[in-house]
Amino acid sequence: MSEGFNQSRVFYLLVKGLFKGALSLYFKVRVRGLEGRELPSPLIVASNHCSHLDPPFIGAFFPGQLCYLAKEELFHNPLMGLALRGLGALPVDRDDQRGSSGPLRLMLKLLKEGRRVLIFPEGTRSPDGRLQPLEEGVAFLSLKARAPVLPVFIRGTFEAFPKGASFPRPGRVSLSFGDLIWPQGFLQDGAPEREARSHMLKAIGDSLMVLSEGHD
Template identity: 40%
Template structure:
């Protein structure tokens, strides 16, 4: 019982810790981006922010497969499954490279955090589609071609039960447009630490597995959108723990 009380207390304290740490570091990230004209320093600060938040919550990140980054260009597409708000923090810790992520536009309206994301170079997207979504895709392709990786969640939103969902085509369209490989990343355990709809973070372990890259071009030329989407889905599925695989 006492252990459960400690876990609940720790989870409740995570919220003020998150708010206070973000309030301190977000203006610093904005200032860094304005001074350097680059989001690189702010991204490194984001990695520290993520480590401190996860440590405060008692969440460990176990990383395997970093060797699959060897030989890849700086500009590539990173595709990961999405089961929890903690996925972004875990990816900051797990990926030893500069990257920018595509996120729903509503996050950019949050006080402090939203402007920090925008100044650092993260890319808002309108999930309702239309011209705005196409413009976001074009901007993401420009970032990749400039030599910086772009992270996408091809499911489009967080899984309600932690299990891998079908993929939307935006991620593979980005890879084809930018002409770059896709690095699949499988995240397991984050849903147990912070399920969708909950604000109480639970101590635990998140496993992040980097997998062999998927090439959008095959022996016969560019792969079809549907075939590439299936290949990417299968790659991430292969790296997930059983509890995160479709039922």
């Protein structure tokens, strides 16, 4: 699943540009919190998740290359598979998803290679558009790889393309990026790993909640 991953920068920028142009034409898009920022590598971009539109939106408007995981079935269509790979997606089969160690190992490998990865810490799409409880994998990865977390809250994709919809509706979509959350502060004074994970997960959840309360 993970061996030999080689993300072409030229192809990535081409696909990203096409998606960004198409999304900007179809939706009214606003991006906040990235102006004038220099982001480190490795990096975990942690987003809420309520629509299949979330990965292409974040991939298109994030200033740099991202890697993320997507269901293997989405790659069965050759054109869709080419586009997903172009945007940095890696296929994960159902067995890998049922046992989280496989995806976590892959994400950790990518982070240790100095890459930036996109993670949806809720684990699945929200059924009502509201932020769901976070799974601890995002904090585990950050602490293990010593990679900071950049929270982002995406709003409007649930209304545009919720579960069960056959085609997205045009509308407003906003992406709000928060402050970096560094793992080192949670490891001070020899705190046990489980305790550090719990505190960091709370900090990520609190940041996403604050970002969710913003207004367009």
